[in-house]
Amino acid sequence: MALGAHLADWLGPIMVLAVLAGLFSGYPVAFVLGGVSLAFAVLGVWTGYFDWPYLLALADRTFGVLQNPILLAIPFFILMGTLLQRSRLAEDLLTTIGALFGGMRGGLAIAVVGVGALLAAATGVVGASVVAMGTISLPVMLRAGYSPRLSAGVITAAGSLGQLIPPSVVLIVLGDQLGVSVGALFGAALVPGVLLAGAFALTVVVIAWRRPEAAPALPEAERPADLGALARQVAKVLVPPLLLIVVVLGSIFLGIATPTEAGALGAVGAALLAAANRRLRVETVREAARDTARLTTMVVVLLLGSTAFALVFRGLYGDVWIEEILTGLPGGVIGFLIVANLAVFVLGFVIDFFEIAFIVVPLLAPAAAAVGVDLVWFGVMLGLNLQTSFLTPPFGFALFYLRGVAPPEVKTTDIYRGVIPFVIVQVLALAAFVAFSGVLG
Amino acid sequence: MDRVSGAVGSAVSWALVGMTLAGAAAAILRYLARPLGLAPALNALGDVQWMLFAAVVILGASWALRDDGHVRVDVAAQRFSPRTRAWIDLTGHLLLLLPFCGFLLWALWPAVAQSVALREAALDPGGLARWPIKVLVLGAVGLLAMQGLAQAARAVLVLRSPRLGDAVDPTTEADVPEADLPVAP
Numbered sequence: 001m002a003l004g005a006h007l008a009d010w011l012g013p014i015m016v017l018a019v020l021a022g023l024f025s026g027y028p029v030a031f032v033l034g035g036v037s038l039a040f041a042v043l044g045v046w047t048g049y050f051d052w053p054y055l056l057a058l059a060d061r062t063f064g065v066l067q068n069p070i071l072l073a074i075p076f077f078i079l080m081g082t083l084l085q086r087s088r089l090a091e092d093l094l095t096t097i098g099a100l101f102g103g104m105r106g107g108l109a110i111a112v113v114g115v116g117a118l119l120a121a122a123t124g125v126v127g128a129s130v131v132a133m134g135t136i137s138l139p140v141m142l143r144a145g146y147s148p149r150l151s152a153g154v155i156t157a158a159g160s161l162g163q164l165i166p167p168s169v170v171l172i173v174l175g176d177q178l179g180v181s182v183g184a185l186f187g188a189a190l191v192p193g194v195l196l197a198g199a200f201a202l203t204v205v206v207i208a209w210r211r212p213e214a215a216p217a218l219p220e221a222e223r224p225a226d227l228g229a230l231a232r233q234v235a236k237v238l239v240p241p242l243l244l245i246v247v248v249l250g251s252i253f254l255g256i257a258t259p260t261e262a263g264a265l266g267a268v269g270a271a272l273l274a275a276a277n278r279r280l281r282v283e284t285v286r287e288a289a290r291d292t293a294r295l296t297t298m299v300v301v302l303l304l305g306s307t308a309f310a311l312v313f314r315g316l317y318g319d320v321w322i323e324e325i326l327t328g329l330p331g332g333v334i335g336f337l338i339v340a341n342l343a344v345f346v347l348g349f350v351i352d353f354f355e356i357a358f359i360v361v362p363l364l365a366p367a368a369a370a371v372g373v374d375l376v377w378f379g380v381m382l383g384l385n386l387q388t389s390f391l392t393p394p395f396g397f398a399l400f401y402l403r404g405v406a407p408p409e410v411k412t413t414d415i416y417r418g419v420i421p422f423v424i425v426q427v428l429a430l431a432a433f434v435a436f437s438g439v440l441g
Numbered sequence: 442m443d444r445v446s447g448a449v450g451s452a453v454s455w456a457l458v459g460m461t462l463a464g465a466a467a468a469i470l471r472y473l474a475r476p477l478g479l480a481p482a483l484n485a486l487g488d489v490q491w492m493l494f495a496a497v498v499i500l501g502a503s504w505a506l507r508d509d510g511h512v513r514v515d516v517a518a519q520r521f522s523p524r525t526r527a528w529i530d531l532t533g534h535l536l537l538l539l540p541f542c543g544f545l546l547w548a549l550w551p552a553v554a555q556s557v558a559l560r561e562a563a564l565d566p567g568g569l570a571r572w573p574i575k576v577l578v579l580g581a582v583g584l585l586a587m588q589g590l591a592q593a594a595r596a597v598l599v600l601r602s603p604r605l606g607d608a609v610d611p612t613t614e615a616d617v618p619e620a621d622l623p624v625a626p
Binding site for chain 2: 025028032037038039060062063066069072293296297
C-alpha cells in the first residue's frame with residue numbers, strides 16, 4: 001500500500017513520459033494526448049486522486065473550446081492568407097517588389113524578406129508559409145543567378161517571420177493559452193517583428209556586399225524600362241494588399257474591431273482584392289477554404305486532446321509539480337527564463353508550434369506569472385525563440401519544409417549553411433529582446 | 442465510411458465560407474446595430490459563427506483522420522518501415538483513439554441529453570437554439586470513432602498485404618466488416 005501511494009505520487013511525471021513516448025511513435029498528437037489522458041484518468045480514479053464525475057468537466061471544456069471567440073479568429077486569418085496565395089496575388093507581390101529592388105545587388109532577396117513579413121503573417125503556420133515562399137521565390141531567385149545557399153537561407157528565414165509579425169495565428173493561440181489579450185500581444189510583437197525583418201534585410205545587404213557573386217542585380221534587360229509602368233504596377237499590386245493588412249491591424253490596435261471581427265473582414269477583403277484582379281474563381285475559394293478547414297481542424301482537435309490532458313494532469317497535481325520545479329530554480333527570474341527558453345528551443349526541434357503552445361505553455365505560464373514575468377512579453381519571447389528553433393540546423397522544421405519543395409540542385413548542405421547567418425541574427429535578437437524589452441519586469 | 446468523411450469534408454469547407462461571411466456581417470453590424478435596433482440579428486449572427494466553427498472543427502476531425510491530416514511527430518517515424526508504421530497506427534487507433542472517443546461520448550452524453558431535454562437556446566434576444574449543435578458534436582465524435590475503425594481496418598490490410606502498404610486503394614478497400622478486426626493486442 002505504501003508502495004502504491006508512493007507510485008501514485010509519480011503519476012504526473014510518468015504521464016508526461018508516456019505522452020512523449022506516444023509522440024515519438026508518430027501517432028497523431030491529438031489522439032496520443034486524448035488516449036494517454038484516459039489511461040491516466042483510470043489510474044487516477046483507481047489511486048483515489050479524483051472521481052469519475054471530476055472528468056465530466058471535459059464536456060464543458062469541449063464546448064468551451066468550440067465556442068471560444070478568440071479561436072474563431074484563427075480560420076479567418078488563415079483564410080485571408082490562403083486566399084491571397086491561391087489567387088496568386090502573393091506571387092505578383094514578390095515579382096513586383098523584386099522589380100522594384102531588382103537593380104540593386106541582393107534586391108530580390110530583400111524582396112523575399114518583405115513578402116515573407118507581409119504574407120507569412122497572415123498564414124502564421126511555419127510549414128505553410130515556408131512551402132509557399134519556397135515554391136514562389138526559390139525558382140525566381142535561382143534563375144536570377146542567386147547562390148542556392150543565400151536563396152535557401154533567406155527563404156526559410158523570411159518564411160518563419162510569420163510566427164512573430166501580426167496578425168500571426170501563433171500569437172492568437174498564445175494569447176488564448178496565456179490568458180492575455182490578443183490585441184496586446186499583436187501590439188507587443190509588431191516592433192520586434194519588424195525590426196527582425198529589418199535585421200534580415202541588413203544581413204542580405206552585408207552578404208551581397210561581401211560576396212557579390214551570390215546576389216547579382218537583375219540584368220538591364222530584365223529591369224522594367226518604363227518607370228511609369230513600374231509605378232502603375234506598384235500601385236496596382238503592392239498597395240492594395242499592404243492597405244488591407246494595415247487596415248486589419250490598425251482596426252485591432254485602435255480598438256475599433258476585435259481580432260475576430262478584423263479577421264473576418266480581412267478574409268472578405270482578400271476575396272474582394274482577388275475579385276478586383278479577376279482572380280476570384282469558385283475553384284480558388286474552394287481550395288482556400290479547404291486548406292483553411294484542414295489547418296483549423298488540425299489546431300482545434302489538438303486543443304481538444306490537450307484539454308483532456310490538462311484536466312487529468314491537473315487532477316494528478318502534475319501542474320503543482322511543474323510549478324514547484326520552475327519557481328524553485330536558482331537565479332530567480334533569470335534562471336527561469338533561461339530554463340524556459342532552453343526547454344522551448346530544444347522542444348521546437350521535435351514538435352511543432354501548436355503542440356508547444358497547448359502542452360508546454362500552460363505548464364510554463366503559471367510559473368512565469370509567479371516569478372513576476374509579464375505574460376505579454378513572455379508570449380512574444382516564446383514566439384521569437386520558436387522561430388529560432390525552427391531555423392536551426394540540423395533539426396529545424398522550416399529547413400525540412402524547404403527541402404520538400406526545393407529542386408535537387410539545391411543541396412541540403414546549402415540549406416543548412418545558408419541559414420546560419422540568419423540563425424545568428426535571430427539569437428542576437430532574442431538576447432536583445434530579453435535584455436531590453438521589459439520581459440524581466 | 443471514407444466517402445461519408447470525404448463528403449463531410451467538402452461540406453465543412455463551404456461552412457467555413459459561410460462562417461466568414463457571417464463574421465464580416467457581424468463585425469459591420471455591430472456598429473449599425475444599436476441605432477437600427479438590430480441587436481437580435483447580431484446575436485443570431487454571432488451564434489451562427491461559433492456554431493459553424495464548432496461544426497467545421499468537429500466534423501473535420503474524421504475527414505482529417507482519413508486524409509492523414511492530423512499532426513504527427515515524424516522525426517523518428519519517418520525511419521520506420523511501412524509495416525512498423527501500420528502497427529503503430531493500428532495500436533494507436535485501438536488503444537488511444539477509440540477509447541478516447543468513447544470517453545468523450547461518455548462525458549458529453551449527460552450534457553447533450555440535458556440540452557435536448559430542455560430544448561436549450563441562447564439567452565440573448567434573437568439567439569438561436571443551441572441543442573442541435575450539441576447533438577451534432579456528439580454525432581461527430583461517433584463519426585470519428587467509425588473512421589477510426591475504418592483506419593484500423595486499413596492498417597490491418599497493410600499488414601496483411603505481402604508487399605508495401607501503398608498498394609491499398611483507399612476508396613475500394615474501405616468499410617471492411619468489423620469482424621475482420623483482430624482482438625486488440
